[in-house]
Each structure stands twice: as structure tokens, then as C-alpha cells.
Amino acid sequence: MTNPKKDILQSLWDFFCSLKLTMALLISLALISIIGTIIPQGIPPQEYLAKISQAKLTFYKAAGFFDMYHSWWFILLLYLLTVNLIACSVKRLPYIWKIVTQPVTVLDAALERSLSNLTTIKSPGVPEAVGERVAAFLKTEFAQPVVTQSDGALHLFAQKTPWCRLSVYCVHLSVIIIFIGSIIGSLFGYKGFVNITEGGSVSKVVSRSEKELPLGFSLRLEQFSIAKYANGTPKEFKSILTVLENGRPVPDYTNVRVIVNDPLTYKGITFYQSSYGNAGNYFFTASDLDGKNAVSLTVAGQGSVSLPDGSSMHVTEATNDVSQFIPELSGPAAQVEMHTADGKAESFVVYAKHPELNIKHAQEHGKGPVLHYKGAEEKMYTGLQVAKDPGVEIVWLGCLLMVVGIYSAFFLSHRRVWVRIQDGAVTIGGNASKNQGGFQLAFEVLVDRLKAELTKEKLT
Amino acid sequence: MTSSLFFNITTFAYLASMLIFFTFLAVRAKALGTAAIAVAYGGLFAQTVAIGLRWKESYDMGMGHAPLSNLYESVVFFSWTIVLIYVLLDLKFTYRVIGAFVMPFALLGMAWAQLGMNTGIEPLVPALQSNWLLYHVITCFLGYAAFAVACGISIMYLIKAGSEESAEKPAGNALLAMFPPIKVLDDLNYRAIMVGFPLLTLGIITGAAWANYAWGTYWSWDPKETWSLIVWFVYAAFLHARITKGWVGKRAAWLSIVGFAATIFCYLGVNLFLSGLHSYGGK
Numbered sequence: 001m002t003n004p005k006k007d008i009l010q011s012l013w014d015f016f017c018s019l020k021l022t023m024a025l026l027i028s029l030a031l032i033s034i035i036g037t038i039i040p041q042g043i044p045p046q047e048y049l050a051k052i053s054q055a056k057l058t059f060y061k062a063a064g065f066f067d068m069y070h071s072w073w074f075i076l077l078l079y080l081l082t083v084n085l086i087a088c089s090v091k092r093l094p095y096i097w098k099i100v101t102q103p104v105t106v107l108d109a110a111l112e113r114s115l116s117n118l119t120t121i122k123s124p125g126v127p128e129a130v131g132e133r134v135a136a137f138l139k140t141e142f143a144q145p146v147v148t149q150s151d152g153a154l155h156l157f158a159q160k161t162p163w164c165r166l167s168v169y170c171v172h173l174s175v176i177i178i179f180i181g182s183i184i185g186s187l188f189g190y191k192g193f194v195n196i197t198e199g200g201s202v203s204k205v206v207s208r209s210e211k212e213l214p215l216g217f218s219l220r221l222e223q224f225s226i227a228k229y230a231n232g233t234p235k236e237f238k239s240i241l242t243v244l245e246n247g248r249p250v251p252d253y254t255n256v257r258v259i260v261n262d263p264l265t266y267k268g269i270t271f272y273q274s275s276y277g278n279a280g281n282y283f284f285t286a287s288d289l290d291g292k293n294a295v296s297l298t299v300a301g302q303g304s305v306s307l308p309d310g311s312s313m314h315v316t317e318a319t320n321d322v323s324q325f326i327p328e329l330s331g332p333a334a335q336v337e338m339h340t341a342d343g344k345a346e347s348f349v350v351y352a353k354h355p356e357l358n359i360k361h362a363q364e365h366g367k368g369p370v371l372h373y374k375g376a377e378e379k380m381y382t383g384l385q386v387a388k389d390p391g392v393e394i395v396w397l398g399c400l401l402m403v404v405g406i407y408s409a410f411f412l413s414h415r416r417v418w419v420r421i422q423d424g425a426v427t428i429g430g431n432a433s434k435n436q437g438g439f440q441l442a443f444e445v446l447v448d449r450l451k452a453e454l455t456k457e458k459l460t
Numbered sequence: 461m462t463s464s465l466f467f468n469i470t471t472f473a474y475l476a477s478m479l480i481f482f483t484f485l486a487v488r489a490k491a492l493g494t495a496a497i498a499v500a501y502g503g504l505f506a507q508t509v510a511i512g513l514r515w516k517e518s519y520d521m522g523m524g525h526a527p528l529s530n531l532y533e534s535v536v537f538f539s540w541t542i543v544l545i546y547v548l549l550d551l552k553f554t555y556r557v558i559g560a561f562v563m564p565f566a567l568l569g570m571a572w573a574q575l576g577m578n579t580g581i582e583p584l585v586p587a588l589q590s591n592w593l594l595y596h597v598i599t600c601f602l603g604y605a606a607f608a609v610a611c612g613i614s615i616m617y618l619i620k621a622g623s624e625e626s627a628e629k630p631a632g633n634a635l636l637a638m639f640p641p642i643k644v645l646d647d648l649n650y651r652a653i654m655v656g657f658p659l660l661t662l663g664i665i666t667g668a669a670w671a672n673y674a675w676g677t678y679w680s681w682d683p684k685e686t687w688s689l690i691v692w693f694v695y696a697a698f699l700h701a702r703i704t705k706g707w708v709g710k711r712a713a714w715l716s717i718v719g720f721a722a723t724i725f726c727y728l729g730v731n732l733f734l735s736g737l738h739s740y741g742g743k
């Protein structure tokens with residue numbers, strides 16, 4: 001009598017145990033992952049949205065293509081892979097576990113037929129005495145043997161690295177551990193960002209989901225500086241930070257240097273040098289083409305200001321010495337972006353020591369106003385990436401296990417040698433779980449040495 | 461003696477080695493095979509000297525860093541690792557003829573780097589100033605190189621297996637007689653990937669560790685990271701294919717070739733066509 005329910009369970013189990021499913025999942029994951037490397041992830045940029053059709057956009061959004069690595073179907077594939085590798089391991093592990101923990105120690109006829117490495121050496125003598133010699137030989141040349149008496153014969157069994165048969169499961173387990181670590185990180189950790197101006201301090205950061213999160217302490221930026229190579233490319237971005245508890249500096253966390261690739265960790269929260277900018281004000285004057293009606297303008301580091309004609313402007317970059325960009329010019333300069341009242345945007349450079357260029361620019365664009373740069377107030381801010389991830393240690397544990405597992409799965413082999421002493425003959429056989437060719441050579445050497453050992457012993 | 465002189469010598473040596481290998485295939489004189497590998501050894505030596513000199517030169521210029529910082533340096537290093545892995549394989553198994561299918565990859569890298577790229581030594585940007593750079597790049601590229609060798613072997617496998625299936629062609633068979641038996645090629649393919657896969661895994665892990673140390677995120681699904689995972693999936697599939705019925709032989713060889721194509725896209729395609737965190741490629 002068949003139980004249909006049991007059949008369904010059985011076929012479901014067989015489905016999850018199959019290596020065909022593994023192949024299908026690995027190949028699908030490889031193919032599907034490509035989507036997210038072509039379609040931008042996160043909030044798609046304007047230029048990209050302008051390029052694709054409305055129908056495509058609707059479809060991409062509905063399918064979750066803009067955050068595909070967190071979409072239900074991608075996560076589902078990862079879960080299927082996890083279930084698949086657990087099922088495969090559960091199915092095969094008991095068998096392998098038995099090989100490792102309960103080795104066959106007797107060389108019987110059936111085992112003898114299955115061995116491709118097999119030799120018989122004639123050795124008349126008391127079986128027990130021969131057995132002792134072989135045991136001593138195996139102990140020094142291969143591994144400590146187990147001696148068994150069975151069916152009037154003396155059996156010796158020795159093996160090397162039996163546990164390496166488990167390394168595949170170790171790799172499978174490591175994948176699960178990495179998943180667990182990443183889930184813990186996403187549940188109990190956060191990623192955020194914070195800007196601090198020189199002299200200022202913060203006690204909250206903004207998470208990626210735009211939530212304000214209290215740190216539980218304060219962080220003060222003492223100073224921010226940039227070092228450059230001779231050719232002008234940046235060499236080092238450096239923030240000097242102090243951790244404050246109840247407004248007081250914490251002794252070991254005072255004036256800590258944080259640069260790219262050298263973060264600061266305090267109470268499980270880590271701060272990474274990420275960006276920087278000027279938070280101080282920029283000063284300009286704006287006038288008509290003939291220099292009349294001059295007004296001074298102050299533009300905040302990250303703000304914008306309205307001009308008399310209704311347009312607005314902000315500073316994108318400024319320098320104290322323009323000659324490093326344009327060798328024939330000198331003095332301070334600012335790159336500004338202007339948005340006119342009718343919605344047009346343009347970006348241009350305003351100089352401090354070259355008023356004629358500022359006037360020329362205004363003339364080329366019609367009526368004005370003419371802008372002149374008057375310099376900036378130096379006050380830098382630093383942008384720090386903030387991360388708290390209590391799962392990261394578990395992820396590293398998983399990675400370590402994976403590397404050790406892959407290494408032993410590929411490069412270690414379970415080698416076994418059986419010896420049977422019966423009727424004046426020593427029969428020796430062996431096998432290996434991997435690298436058969438290499439084992440065959442090693443086995444031949446072992447047999448030659450054993451032959452020499454047994455004949456030498458007889459002579460003395 | 462400058463590094464660029466030695467890099468030029470290297471390129472010529474790899475070209476010569478490849479041409480001698482091709483002649484060896486056509487003529488089947490054993491001496492030619494020995495000559496070809498000898499020239500490859502010479503090239504590898506010249507390239508090792510060149511990389512060492514370039515490293516020293518960067519210190520003389522006051523910005524000392526390992527020569528692994530931009531596309532030029534990485535392509536040169538890639539080419540070095542390919543020949544290194546091939547030479548190690550040759551020392552262990554002495555199947556000379558594989559050189560004819562591996563040296564072209566090394567030559568291609570050197571020629572492209574020497575002719576098509578800016579060879580100047582540049583200062584290291586802050587993001588790359590870390591010891592992780594060395595561990596990450598070396599493990600990744602040794603892995604890539606092992607996959608390149610596996611790809612060469614897989615091409616040989618497909619050619620030989622294809623000709624064994626089709627009708628006998630005397631001209632082709634004489635040439636193919638020099639190839640190792642397909643069983644050996646299949647085994648060598650597996651062995652090369654057995655070397656490459658742990659190295660790729662280490663490369664991905666060191667990359668994740670570095671990212672975590674520099675940005676606080678060990679995995680951010682950046683195109684480069686994703687493509688390295690795609691490559692990892694393909695070779696994981698290859699390794700499982702060997703214990704699955706119906707996936708051994710030709711299909712496994714194809715997986716190895718697809719894996720290397722994905723590797724090359726991960727290495728170059730991502731930098732040239734997609735945007736992301738590994739910006740050394742430049743457009």
C-alpha cells in the first residue's frame with residue numbers, strides 16, 4: 001500500500017537532495033546576478049531614467065530590479081541553495097561519518113577485490129612476529145595501525161587524515177555561517193553617515209534609511225586636512241577626532257587620526273574617512289556690467305544664495321590658488337553653478353584677481369550680473385561613513401572555515417592501508433579518496449620498503 | 461637598466477615562445493618544445509626583474525608602492541601570473557604542448573599593456589594605501605591565471621574530443637597526437653581549477669575584509685564584487701559538475717571556458733563598461 005502523502009514528501013526530499021538542483025541554482029544565480037550589474041542599484045540617477053522607456057521603468061520597478069539583491073526572488077534563490085546544501089549534507093553525512101569513525105579494519109575478500117593497489121609478499125614466519133614487524137613499520141612509515149584477529153588471519157589497518165572527508169561539509173557549513181553573520185548584521189547593525197565641521201561635534205548619525213540614530217556618545221572634529229603629491233593628486237585625507245562622553249574627552253580616544261584605510265572604532269561603532277568639503281562661507285560681489293549697484297554676497301559652504309535678478313547660485317569647488325589648474329592665472333577662484341529664473345543651469349569659474357575675465361563672462365551671457373570672488377572662510381567639514389555590524393565576526397569565522405574547508409577538500413586525501421598476514425603471505429592493499437596517481441606511487445614505495453624490511457629482518 | 465627595457469624583453473620573449481610553440485605543433489620536433497619553454501622561462505625571469513625594478517623605481521620617485529595600482533600594472537602582473545602557473549604546471553606534469561594554448565594569453569596581456577596603455581608610474585590614491593592591496597591583488601590574479609590555464613586546457617580538450625568523435629582526418633590527427641589524452645586534459649583542467657578556486661575565494665575574502673576595513677561594508681553588491689561572485693558560482697558549478705552524471709567531459713570543459721570568459725569580464729569588462737568601486741580601469 002502506498003501513502004501518497006509520503007510519496008510527495010519523499011519526492012520533495014529527493015528534489016532538494018539532488019545535485020542537478022545544485023547545478024541549476026548555481027548557474028541561475030550566476031546568470032541572474034548579471035542584471036544588477038547592468039541596471040543601477042538603489043535610487044536610479046536622472047540620466048538613466050531619461051534613457052529608458054516608461055514601460056521598462058514600470059516593469060523594472062515592479063520586478064524589484066533597482067534593488068535586486070534584496071528582492072524576494074533573489075533571496076528565495078539563496079534560501080533554495082541553502083536548503084539544497086543542507087539536504088545534500090544531511091543525506092550523505094551519515095555515510096561519510098561512518099567511514100571516518102568506524103573504519104573497516106579487516107581486509108576480507110570483498111574489500112580485496114575492490115582495491116586497485118594490492119600486492120602480496122611471501123614471508124614465512126610466525127604470524128605474530130611478522131605482524132609486530134609490520135605494525136612497527138607502518139607506525140614509522142605511514143600511521144599507527146589497528147591490529148585485529150579474524151578468521152585465522154592477522155589484520156592491520158592504518159589510515160591518514162580520515163577527517164578530510166568531512167571538509168566538503170565544512171565548506172557547506174561555512175556558507176550557512178556567512179549567511180547567519182550577514183543576517184545578524186542587517187538585523188542588529190546599521191550603516192550611516194555623518195558630517196562634522198571643524199570644532200563641531202555630533203551625537204547622532206543618519207542611517208541609510210534616513211533615520212536619525214543616537215550614538216550614545218559624541219564625536220568632535222578637531223581638524224581636517226588634505227595632503228597632496230607634488231603633481232597635485234591627493235595623498236591623504238585626515239580627520240583628527242575626539243570621542244566625548246558627557247562632554248568630556250575620553251583619554252585614549254582624544255585627537256585620534258582617521259584616514260582612508262585607517263578607521264576609528266569606539267563601543268562597536270566604526271567611523272571611516274569618506275568625504276570632505278568646505279563648510280565655511282564664500283564671499284562674492286555682484287554688480288551690473290558697468291560696476292554699478294554692487295552688492296556683497298555671502299554663500300554658505302553647502303547652501304545657495306539668490307541673486308538680484310532672480311537666479312540662484314552655489315559653489316561647487318573653490319581654491320586659494322588657481323594656478324595649479326590654469327598655470328597662466330593666479331589668485332583664488334571659485335567654481336559656481338548658477339540656475340537662472342527661467343530654469344537654465346550653467347557652471348563657470350569666478351576669479352578674485354582677474355576681474356576682466358569675470359566681466360567678459362558676464363558680457364558673453366548678455367546682461368550680467370558680474371560676479372567677483374572675494375575669497376572664502378576656511379572651515380572644513382569631514383564626511384564619515386558610520387557602521388555598526390555585530391555580525392561581521394561571524395562572517396569572518398565563516399570565511400576562515402570556508403578557506404580551511406576548501407583547502408583540505410582539494411589538497412588532503414584520506415589514505416588507507418590494510419595488511420593481512422595469513423599462510424606465510426603478507427597481503428597489502430590501499431586506497432585514497434583523492435589523487436589516485438599520487439597515492440599509487442606512494443603505495444609502491446611503501447610496499448618496496450616493507451619488502452626490504454621483511455627480508456632484512458629475516459637475515460639477522 | 462630600467463624596468464621598461466625588461467618589460468620589452470619580456471614581450472618579445474613571450475612572442476618568441478608562442479611562435480616556437482606553434483612551430484613545435486606543426487613540426488613536432490621535441491627540441492622545439494624544449495626551446496619554447498626555455499624562452500618562456502627567460503621571459504618570466506625578465507618580467508620578474510622588471511616588476512622588481514618598477515617597484516624600486518616607484519620608491520626612487522618618492523611614492524613607493526607595489527606595482528599593482530593601475531590597469532597597466534595589473535595587466536602586466538596578470539601576464540606574469542599566467543606564465544608562472546603554466547611553468548609550475550609544466551614542472552609537475554611536463555605536457556609541453558599546453559604552452560601553445562597558454563602563452564598567447566600571456567603575450568596578449570603584455571602586448572596590450574606595452575602598446576596600448578600609459579606606462580607611467582603614478583602615485584597611490586588614498587583608497588589604495590593599504591597592505592590589503594597586496595594580499596587582495598596577488599590572490600585574485602593567481603586565481604585568474606589558473607583559470608586562464610584551465611581555459612587553454614579546455615580548448616585543447618574540446619578540439620581533441622571533437623576530432624575523436626568525428627571521422628578520422630589524417631592531417632588533424634598527426635597534430636592532435638601531440639595533445640595529451642582527453643582523460644589527462646580533463647584531469648589537468650580540474651587540477652588548474654583546484655588551484656584557482658581557493659585563490660579566487662581568498663581573493664574575494666581579502667577584498668571583503670579590505671572593504672570592511674576601509675568603508676565599513678564587507679559586501680555592497682558593487683558590480684566588481686557581483687561579477688567575482690558570478691565567477692565563483694560558475695567554478696562552484698564546475699566542481700559540482702564532476703560528481704554529477706551528465707556534466708562531465710565536454711560540458712565541464714565548456715563550463716571552464718565560460719568561467720574564464722566571466723573572469724575576464726570581471727577583471728576588464730566591469731572597469732571598461734560598468735561603473736563602481738574599482739576605478740583603476742578608467743575609460
